[in-house]
Amino acid sequence: MKRILNIVGARPQIIKAAALTRAIKEHYATEIEECILHTGQHYDSNMSGVFFDELGIPEPHYQLSVGSGSHGAQTAKMIAGIEEVLMREHFDGVVVYGDTNSTLAASVAAAKLHVPVFHIEAGLRSFNMTMPEEQNRIVCDHLSNICFAPTATAMENLRREGIADSQALFADGKRRSVVNSGDVMYDNSLYYANLSASRCDIIERLGLSATPFVLATIHRDYNTDNHQRLTAIFRALLAIAHQTRVVLPLHPRTAKLLEQNVDSQVYAALKREENILIIPPASFFEIIELERHAQVVLTDSGGVQKEAFFYGRPCIILRPETEWVEIIAHGAGILADADTTRITEAYSSLAGMQVQFPPLFGDGHAAERIVQEIINY
Ligand code: UD1
Numbered sequence: 001m002k003r004i005l006n007i008v009g010a011r012p013q014i015i016k017a018a019a020l021t022r023a024i025k026e027h028y029a030t031e032i033e034e035c036i037l038h039t040g041q042h043y044d045s046n047m048s049g050v051f052f053d054e055l056g057i058p059e060p061h062y063q064l065s066v067g068s069g070s071h072g073a074q075t076a077k078m079i080a081g082i083e084e085v086l087m088r089e090h091f092d093g094v095v096v097y098g099d100t101n102s103t104l105a106a107s108v109a110a111a112k113l114h115v116p117v118f119h120i121e122a123g124l125r126s127f128n129m130t131m132p133e134e135q136n137r138i139v140c141d142h143l144s145n146i147c148f149a150p151t152a153t154a155m156e157n158l159r160r161e162g163i164a165d166s167q168a169l170f171a172d173g174k175r176r177s178v179v180n181s182g183d184v185m186y187d188n189s190l191y192y193a194n195l196s197a198s199r200c201d202i203i204e205r206l207g208l209s210a211t212p213f214v215l216a217t218i219h220r221d222y223n224t225d226n227h228q229r230l231t232a233i234f235r236a237l238l239a240i241a242h243q244t245r246v247v248l249p250l251h252p253r254t255a256k257l258l259e260q261n262v263d264s265q266v267y268a269a270l271k272r273e274e275n276i277l278i279i280p281p282a283s284f285f286e287i288i289e290l291e292r293h294a295q296v297v298l299t300d301s302g303g304v305q306k307e308a309f310f311y312g313r314p315c316i317i318l319r320p321e322t323e324w325v326e327i328i329a330h331g332a333g334i335l336a337d338a339d340t341t342r343i344t345e346a347y348s349s350l351a352g353m354q355v356q357f358p359p360l361f362g363d364g365h366a367a368e369r370i371v372q373e374i375i376n377y
Contacts, residue, residue, distance in 0.1 A: 009102025078105030123154030182362015
């Protein structure tokens, strides 16, 4: 029996981990034992606890409760906490997800103790080194024993950077392997779409059944922390709200910075605008329902971009670039950055469009493939 430590910390990681937990429970319960470590990077119940409840993931065995802080302080606390757990107990590997500070900390702590690192969502690149996520994912890919790439593009990135063909040996004498596993988020989208419809009434509750609406999410630091960018995005939302309702589940980072980082006139207009519905961070079922029913999705989140694509919804990306280039290549999304005119023009051209979904993100069995590879390792 292999023992793995599944390391989560931020909201999207809890969602991705659910796919692995499900695959283990359904197919591999006699071959692999999973423990969960939560770094505590996200700690509000609507950023963390609600996902464990909805997705049926067991309570974390280890809770580090590091909370918020500067990147260095937060990451350092996580490294120390994860190291302690890995030194106390034997694990055959750690599983890490995506590109957050929790991913970075877990891969550094494990690699230094020669515990194999299995990176899910490896090979993603924005080619923007100012993003903390780009820094985190590059380090993590280099430290990982197996890189699980979700797409052909991610595989190509790993090859181009020499990560796929690296001759470097790990402590167990093996070289890194790189696997095109498909995307665990696509597994989840298929699995949870029906469940969310029967268990979540957010569309009726918000009075959205009869009218088209736009779903917007904003949380990237370079949008929330920059007065000019955040103001430009909210100007665009106000313009769109003249034509249709806008639903905005507000990430705590954005909520804290909104008043201070949005032009005062725009902020006052936002407070008056009844067509912009600001709601607390959505649960997983709530966001799925909002994505499935939205006319257009506006977002700076990678996960929301992809889910919009999975559910056939066009997407306006509030960033200068995206890691998920397939979405742009298929005309399902437009990069509008934080530019008011580009955002409103993108809205005009995408409203009413139905996106065709080609199977670019696997076959819905990525998690099973990943668990099998980990067992074989
Ligand atoms: C983090 C990830 C980002 C990911 C996002 C998902 C990094 C560098 N960034 O961004 O890649 O897309 O999670 O949501 O790891 N806060 C709360 N309550 C919480 C959590 C955070 O109020 O439960 C507030 C705090 O003021 C905190 C701020 O949000 O300082 C930012 O949180 P942090 O975890 O540092 O980064 P995110 O912006 O959430």
